[in-house]
Amino acid sequence: MDYKETTDYLFNQLPMFERQGKAGYKSGLDNTLALDGHYGHPHHSFKTIHVAGTNGKGSCSHTIAALLQTNGYKVGLYTSPHLVDFRERIRVNGQSISEEYVVDFVEKGRGFFEPLHPSFFELTTAMAFNYFRDMGVDIAVIEVGLGGRLDCTNIITPELSVITNISFDHTQFLGNTLGSIAREKAGIIKRGVPVVIGEAVDETRRVFEEVAAENGSPIFFAEDEPEVTDHALAPDGRMEYATRHYGTLTGCLAGSCQARNTNTILAAYRQLAAMGLLVDDREKLQQALDRVVDMTGLMGRWQTVGKEPRVVCDTGHNAAAWQYLGPQLKAVECGTLRIVFGMVDDKDINSVAEMLPKHAKYYFTQADSHRALKAEKVAEICAGKGLEGKCYPTVFKAYTAAIEESENADFVFVGGSSYVVADFLANCF
Numbered sequence: 439m440d441y442k443e444t445t446d447y448l449f450n451q452l453p454m455f456e457r458q459g460k461a462g463y464k465s466g467l468d469n470t471l472a473l474d475g476h477y478g479h480p481h482h483s484f485k486t487i488h489v490a491g492t493n494g495k496g497s498c499s500h501t502i503a504a505l506l507q508t509n510g511y512k513v514g515l516y517t518s519p520h521l522v523d524f525r526e527r528i529r530v531n532g533q534s535i536s537e538e539y540v541v542d543f544v545e546k547g548r549g550f551f552e553p554l555h556p557s558f559f560e561l562t563t564a565m566a567f568n569y570f571r572d573m574g575v576d577i578a579v580i581e582v583g584l585g586g587r588l589d590c591t592n593i594i595t596p597e598l599s600v601i602t603n604i605s606f607d608h609t610q611f612l613g614n615t616l617g618s619i620a621r622e623k624a625g626i627i628k629r630g631v632p633v634v635i636g637e638a639v640d641e642t643r644r645v646f647e648e649v650a651a652e653n654g655s656p657i658f659f660a661e662d663e664p665e666v667t668d669h670a671l672a673p674d675g676r677m678e679y680a681t682r683h684y685g686t687l688t689g690c691l692a693g694s695c696q697a698r699n700t701n702t703i704l705a706a707y708r709q710l711a712a713m714g715l716l717v718d719d720r721e722k723l724q725q726a727l728d729r730v731v732d733m734t735g736l737m738g739r740w741q742t743v744g745k746e747p748r749v750v751c752d753t754g755h756n757a758a759a760w761q762y763l764g765p766q767l768k769a770v771e772c773g774t775l776r777i778v779f780g781m782v783d784d785k786d787i788n789s790v791a792e793m794l795p796k797h798a799k800y801y802f803t804q805a806d807s808h809r810a811l812k813a814e815k816v817a818e819i820c821a822g823k824g825l826e827g828k829c830y831p832t833v834f835k836a837y838t839a840a841i842e843e844s845e846n847a848d849f850v851f852v853g854g855s856s857y858v859v860a861d862f863l864a865n866c867f
Contacts, residue, residue, distance in 0.1 A: 488592075488596040489602070499517055514579070582626060589625075628653060660704075749850045775797065775848070803833050806832070
């Protein structure tokens with residue numbers, strides 16, 4: 439098989455939550471442990487940092503990887519989902535896994551893993567851990583796929599665990615209370631391993647404290663002594679942070695949510711420095727915040743991809759993310775605000791629609807995914823919230839219509855779903 443045939447096999451022959459939803463999700467670690475044993479326990483060959491949470495774990499994972507890179511480490515980074523190319527999921531010092539490695543791993547391993555019937559994510563995790571061992575990484579930042587306790591990344595014993603926040607998402611798997619969701623994500627807390635909690639409410643804090651105590655794990659709440667004391671968007675489009683210990687810092691990630699993410703990242707940074715894994719150096723810290731996109735390949739976080747009209751895309755895809763995106767879009771100064779919008783069928787679109795700007799013109803659409811809500815259904819729900827627009831069968835057609843109708847002073851936003859952004863970046867440029 440060539441690379442395209444191999445990725446087609448991975449996407450279409452293995453159960454894949456991102457495409458199939460519940461039918462593509464497998465809980466439990468049996469397959470993961472079997473794969474890990476077959477390949478000689480590759481995750482024992484490098485240190486790890488484990489990142490879980492409802493929102494922000496991608497930005498936090500990439501930025502922590504950048505921080506480690508500025509300290510001279512050879513850093514593996516495992517994240518999901520990818521936006522354009524499967525290889526984005528598995529990187530070393532920002533460079534994606536090679537096509538040849540992907541093909542070789544699948545071809546050589548099929549005889550063993552096909553009888554196991556692994557999920558897409560189970561096999562991809564095994565591939566990532568093998569690749570990091572073969573590439574000789576010093577340390578890898580591992581983002582949880584879904585939940586924590588039963589996620590197949592949870593065979594690692596990291597140097598540090600990070601849980602960004604808890605909100606209602608994937609309730610069909612994780613439970614329908616914040617406490618039950620927190621308990622699943624707290625499953626990544628390992629005995630004696632420090633854990634940083636980015637954001638918590640009383641209900642989730644109690645769970646985290648209980649699980650940490652059971653495991654003898656030092657626990658640090660980033661909100662208790664916040665490093666970020668203020669933030670504002672600078673004229674150059676970067677986010678500017680006032681901090682307790684580092685003066686004014688700037689970051690290239692400009693979404694409103696990044697202030698809370700950065701507070702979590704800085705709490706993790708200070709713990710890693712206290713553990714001797716990083717040098718507490720302001721210049722290295724500033725370099726990582728300024729260059730995280732270049733250093734790691736991060737995409738889709740309030741990403742500007744066009745000017746005149748300005749075009750921005752963002753992968754925020756649930757109600758918690760839109761608590762930041764909604765106000766940020768409402769505050770944009772422009773001619774006409776045009777929003778290319780679609781969602782998947784297991785997200786709370788009613789809550790998101792309540793937060794969308796009512797003065798915008800909408801281009802309702804659907805991603806190329808079995809989980810995507812039909813554009814007509816999205817439009818129907820949004821119309822009930824006073825949002826006006828037309829339906830388009832593909833993201834490409836919706837975006838093309840938005841651009842054709844735009845003046846230079848307008849602002850075009852593309853989002854609502856990671857898959858909408860993925861289709862946009864893959865097909866519109």
